[in-house]
Amino acid sequence: MSSCGNPDSSEADALMPRRLKYGRSRDCVRCREKPGNIVIRHAVYCRDCFSPLVTLKFRKALQPSINASAGTSKRPRLKADGNLLMAFSGGLGSSLLLDIVHRIYFSNESVLNENEEPVGGKNHPRNADVWPSATVCYVEVCNAFPGMRDSTEELRTVVSQYPCFEYVATRIEDAFDRSWWLRVGGLPSFSQLSVDIGNPTSCDLSIISALFTPAERSPTDCLLAYLSSLPTQTAISTAIQTFIRILTLYTARSRGASHLLLGTSLTSLSISLISSISQGGGYTTREELQEEWTQSGIGSTEIAPTIRIVRPLRDVTMKECAAYARWNNITVVGKQRVPATTQGIHSLTKDFIVGLEKDYPSTVSTIARTCAKLAPKDAPKGSCLLCQRPMQHDIQEWKNRISIRSFGEAKLASDLHTPPNPHNNMPPPPLSSQSIDQTLSLTPHLCYSCHTTLTSRSSRGLKSTGSLPVPLPVWVSPPLLDSARVVNPDEDRGEVFQNRQPMRDAIAEYLLES
Amino acid sequence: MSSDTLTLKVEFGGGLELLFSNKRIRDVTIPAFVPGDSSVPSPESESIQPTSLKQADVTFLLHYLREKHLTDRPELFMEKDTVRPGILVLINDTDWELEGEGDYVLKDKDEIVLISTLHGG
Numbered sequence: 076m077s078s079c080g081n082p083d084s085s086e087a088d089a090l091m092p093r094r095l096k097y098g099r100s101r102d103c104v105r106c107r108e109k110p111g112n113i114v115i116r117h118a119v120y121c122r123d124c125f126s127p128l129v130t131l132k133f134r135k136a137l138q139p140s141i142n143a144s145a146g147t148s149k150r151p152r153l154k155a156d157g158n159l160l161m162a163f164s165g166g167l168g169s170s171l172l173l174d175i176v177h178r179i180y181f182s183n184e185s186v187l188n189e190n191e192e193p194v195g196g197k198n199h200p201r202n203a204d205v206w207p208s209a210t211v212c213y214v215e216v217c218n219a220f221p222g223m224r225d226s227t228e229e230l231r232t233v234v235s236q237y238p239c240f241e242y243v244a245t246r247i248e249d250a251f252d253r254s255w256w257l258r259v260g261g262l263p264s265f266s267q268l269s270v271d272i273g274n275p276t277s278c279d280l281s282i283i284s285a286l287f288t289p290a291e292r293s294p295t296d297c298l299l300a301y302l303s304s305l306p307t308q309t310a311i312s313t314a315i316q317t318f319i320r321i322l323t324l325y326t327a328r329s330r331g332a333s334h335l336l337l338g339t340s341l342t343s344l345s346i347s348l349i350s351s352i353s354q355g356g357g358y359t360t361r362e363e364l365q366e367e368w369t370q371s372g373i374g375s376t377e378i379a380p381t382i383r384i385v386r387p388l389r390d391v392t393m394k395e396c397a398a399y400a401r402w403n404n405i406t407v408v409g410k411q412r413v414p415a416t417t418q419g420i421h422s423l424t425k426d427f428i429v430g431l432e433k434d435y436p437s438t439v440s441t442i443a444r445t446c447a448k449l450a451p452k453d454a455p456k457g458s459c460l461l462c463q464r465p466m467q468h469d470i471q472e473w474k475n476r477i478s479i480r481s482f483g484e485a486k487l488a489s490d491l492h493t494p495p496n497p498h499n500n501m502p503p504p505p506l507s508s509q510s511i512d513q514t515l516s517l518t519p520h521l522c523y524s525c526h527t528t529l530t531s532r533s534s535r536g537l538k539s540t541g542s543l544p545v546p547l548p549v550w551v552s553p554p555l556l557d558s559a560r561v562v563n564p565d566e567d568r569g570e571v572f573q574n575r576q577p578m579r580d581a582i583a584e585y586l587l588e589s
Numbered sequence: 590m591s592s593d594t595l596t597l598k599v600e601f602g603g604g605l606e607l608l609f610s611n612k613r614i615r616d617v618t619i620p621a622f623v624p625g626d627s628s629v630p631s632p633e634s635e636s637i638q639p640t641s642l643k644q645a646d647v648t649f650l651l652h653y654l655r656e657k658h659l660t661d662r663p664e665l666f667m668e669k670d671t672v673r674p675g676i677l678v679l680i681n682d683t684d685w686e687l688e689g690e691g692d693y694v695l696k697d698k699d700e701i702v703l704i705s706t707l708h709g710g
């Protein structure tokens with residue numbers, strides 16, 4: 076284990092004496108009759124009492140978020156104002172998610188009361204019409220890493236057990252696929268932007284090219300170029316998570332979903348929380364717990380529908396998930412290990428939390444409960460173009476203040492301002508047009524966490540190959556180009572052209588026009 | 590069935606079977622009495638001194654599975670003398686935490702289920 080890995084567990088044992096796993100009795104604490112089958116946070120349950128306990132936690136976490144507004148009724152009829160989309164990975168949590176949602180909301184079972192007993196008689200309203208339709212979305216990541224197999228069809232078979240769920244498979248490289256982007260209703264953009272990540276003299280992310288045509292580089296090539304430009308294993312694993320999240324969100328939007336449900340268990344939630352905070356994501360801690368997403372777009376006046384992202388298993392530990400799956404015959408095909416995730420902060424956090432949960436099961440729920448109390452001090456300044464989460468105000472000014480750099484300050488200062496667009500007040504350029512005629516920077520549109528992910532090169536040396544243009548995901552370009560049309564009318568243009576020429580030279584081979 | 594051995598049904602789940610030749614269920618026959626340190630005797634070794642024997646328990650079974658059946662990445666299965674955190678162990682469909690964990694003395698025809706919970710959401 077590396078020096079910043081798990082604390083040595085024998086040392087941990089010495090500091091915190093191991094507690095008894097359960098109280099004095101081996102009998103179920105709920106029915107007080109049957110012998111117990113499982114210990115959950117020091118309490119013993121029998122099999123018959125255990126499963127209703129899990130579905131009760133599930134409904135308590137989900138149901139307050141179903142109706143668009145709380146209304147005045149104490150027990151409002153559950154009715155969502157859109158469709159349902161469930162994110163499915165084949166893993167334990169999302170396999171449970173599908174099964175429990177199907178059981179409670181899409182089969183003809185009765186509405187249950189707080190004790191999981193059917194409410195009313197045969198004619199009592201059913202839960203079956205809470206959402207008009209349900210889609211299951213899987214994001215296949217195999218093309219991002221060598222040696223992974225494609226699980227798309229295997230998971231299709233799992234989902235086909237639930238005839239009322241529609242299965243939609245997307246692929247991680249769709250993040251760079253303009254045809255996918257148009258299919259999910261994204262705003263067309265005439266350029267796919269690239270960014271200069273490898274520039275060792277600056278933390279700034281200058282947009283240097285808008286000139287890749289899809290024919291030149293396949294979405295998979297773009298994805299691999301993007302991932303290989305990232306400075307750390309942690310950054311790669313974070314980028315994959317972000318892409319899966321955004322691909323799922325746009326899929327949800329294209330299906331008219333009002334709710335996106337994730338199979339995040341209490342254990343995996345605690346891992347994400349600690350991992351995210353340790354990567355500079357503290358500002359969006361609340362979004363790790365519960366989040367409402369509206370498609371971001373600078374300057375867009377169109378009102379996009381809001382999607383609620385809910386984690387109904389957020390109070391259920393992985394151990395409970397595993398026992399529930401076994402005792403309810405739920406197929407869990409399992410998620411493949413993603414090579415990049417076996418190293419890095421997320422994986423170390425996982426080892427730590429899972430180890431902690433084994434001996435101190437209550438501590439893990441304390442992490443989630445504590446994080447639920449956190450709130451950012453300031454209102455957000457729009458959302459990050461890359462991860463589309465709320466962005467802290469004046470993040471760049473703050474980052475400049477805390478950063479120590481030995482050179483590149485002048486260049487950075489000039490790059491931080493977006494120069495004027497010569498096409499100002501004109502309609503967007505037609506498809507045949509050349510590159511955006513300016514230097515744009517992505518930096519002011521990124522949250523602290525994404526900017527750090529792209530630029531922190533603590534664990535590797537400077538690239539000897541120099542700067543190469545790195546393609547950006549399809550959802551970044553339209554709002555970024557949009558922003559360029561409205562800002563900074565009085566910038567000195569001469570300096571822009573001075574900056575731009577060397578960049579053009581560096582990427583000349585990719586340019587359509589000379 | 591000789592009283593010198595125990596035959597157990599061992600089942601893997603949650604992706605753990607991938608470490609065991611992707612076989613989910615197998616019957617495992619182990620000696621009823623095993624070395625006190627849970628070391629797995631090799632067929633060639635001399636018979637062990639009776640004083641160092643104990644009744645076969647779950648800790649021995651884990652060592653036995655690791656020695657005889659594990660095909661990949663032992664560090665994902667065991668840590669020190671027990672299963673890696675994140676693996677749920679059921680003995681006859683009951684959480685092994687209620688049965689004394691590794692100290693549970695195995696009986697003939699016991700069913701042991703090992704499920705990995707680490708394969709995320």
Ligand SMILES: [Zn+2]
Pocket residue numbers: 103104105106107108109120121122123124125
């Ligand atoms: Zn009970």
Ligand SMILES: [Zn+2]
Pocket residue numbers: 459460461462463464521522523524525526
């Ligand atoms: Zn971001």
